[in-house]
Amino acid sequence: MTFYSLKKLSKSYQNKSALHQFSLELEEGEFISIVGESGSGKSTLLRIMAGLEIQDEGEVWLNGNQILNPKKKLVAGYDEIKLIHQDYQLYPNSTVAENIARPLLHYEKEYTKSRVETLLRQFGLLDFRDRFPRQLSGGQQQKVAIATALAIEPEVLLLDEPFSSLDTIQKHQLISELGDLLKAMDTTVVFVTHDLDDALRLTDQVLILQKGKTIQKGNSQELCEGPKTRYVARLFSPINLIPDRINSFLRPNDVKIRTKGGLLGHVIDFRYLVHYNSLRIKLKNGGEIWEVDDPSRKYQIGDRVYLQWDEEKVMVLKG
Numbered sequence: 206m207t208f209y210s211l212k213k214l215s216k217s218y219q220n221k222s223a224l225h226q227f228s229l230e231l232e233e234g235e236f237i238s239i240v241g242e243s244g245s246g247k248s249t250l251l252r253i254m255a256g257l258e259i260q261d262e263g264e265v266w267l268n269g270n271q272i273l274n275p276k277k278k279l280v281a282g283y284d285e286i287k288l289i290h291q292d293y294q295l296y297p298n299s300t301v302a303e304n305i306a307r308p309l310l311h312y313e314k315e316y317t318k319s320r321v322e323t324l325l326r327q328f329g330l331l332d333f334r335d336r337f338p339r340q341l342s343g344g345q346q347q348k349v350a351i352a353t354a355l356a357i358e359p360e361v362l363l364l365d366e367p368f369s370s371l372d373t374i375q376k377h378q379l380i381s382e383l384g385d386l387l388k389a390m391d392t393t394v395v396f397v398t399h400d401l402d403d404a405l406r407l408t409d410q411v412l413i414l415q416k417g418k419t420i421q422k423g424n425s426q427e428l429c430e431g432p433k434t435r436y437v438a439r440l441f442s443p444i445n446l447i448p449d450r451i452n453s454f455l456r457p458n459d460v461k462i463r464t465k466g467g468l469l470g471h472v473i474d475f476r477y478l479v480h481y482n483s484l485r486i487k488l489k490n491g492g493e494i495w496e497v498d499d500p501s502r503k504y505q506i507g508d509r510v511y512l513q514w515d516e517e518k519v520m521v522l523k524g
């Protein structure tokens with residue numbers, strides 16, 4: 206029996222499909238990211254997974270029990286499944302330790318005390334225990350929110366764009382801390398984001414969602430090297446259409462710049478990026494603009510260049 210099973214979930218709002226026949230099976234302790242653009246159905250999916258939204262079709266099962274939606278259950282939601290959003294959902298007038306203790310109000314005092322201590326330690330929050338949320342950075346507040354969600358040891362943690370209000374440095378720090386922490390726990394975690402880079406930093410397995418449907422699922426290498434569609438390929442990098450060939454594309458780092466032989470073009474712009482210059486090259490044949498990596502940083506605007514590639518790098522992709 207699969208631990209957490211989503212079976213052919215569908216949901217429409219005003220006759221517009223938000224989720225279509227979505228299925229997924231997760232083992233206990235599995236950690237997966239779901240990546241999709243805005244409006245692809247990510248939040249709808251997580252809310253149905255948590256028993257907080259009424260699906261039109263399909264079933265959710267956790268550990269042999271059916272997860273009932275609010276139409277079938279008096280109090281919506283389950284203690285076993287915690288959903289975290291980008292807004293921190295903290296009590297502003299309670300300290301960090303008090304916030305984490307709140308879900309444990311009905312537990313024995315001794316247990317509550319030791320559980321709060323454990324979470325403060327695991328999340329590196331011991332020094333902040335007496336602070337109020339407003340005295341913490343965004344990343345620290347989100348850590349408190351996640352620690353609070355984990356207080357009663359839920360079986361599943363659902364993270365809905367939890368980092369979107371953090372700046373890049375805070376986000377990368379929190380992702381690296383959380384990644385280690387969550388992997389070490391038995392909790393099954395589903396992380397939802399529009400940002401593939403965040404997903405790849407956090408989990409090995411990634412599912413790509415588009416228009417409420419699974420487009421592809423795999424680890425980062427499988428998705429990067431074998432994208433099934435242009436959309437999946439473009440999540441990793443821009444792609445360049447080869448003139449006079451059908452649906453054939455190259456990534457910017459798979460194009461070699463030569464002084465003779467190959468596709469002729471000239472550099473019309475470049476950007477200085479961390480590991481290379483990103484060139485914009487206008488092809489003579491067809492006038493298409495390609496993006497090509499230049500690790501040598503030697504090409505300038507106006508330079509004539511010839512472009513070559515290994516045939517095995519060509520990706521044939523449908524729309």
Ligand SMILES: Nc1ncnc2c1ncn2[C@@H]1O[C@H](COP(=O)(O)OP(=O)(O)OP(=O)(O)O)[C@@H](O)[C@H]1O
Nearest residue numbers: 218222223241242243244245246247248249250399
């Ligand atoms: N309560 C609602 N009423 C009407 N339409 C809705 C409702 N909730 C979601 N939708 C629509 O369903 C589709 C999927 O929305 P959803 O919020 O699940 O996507 P998302 O991938 O989480 O988007 P975002 O990243 O922007 O939050 C969108 O077209 C959205 O407008």
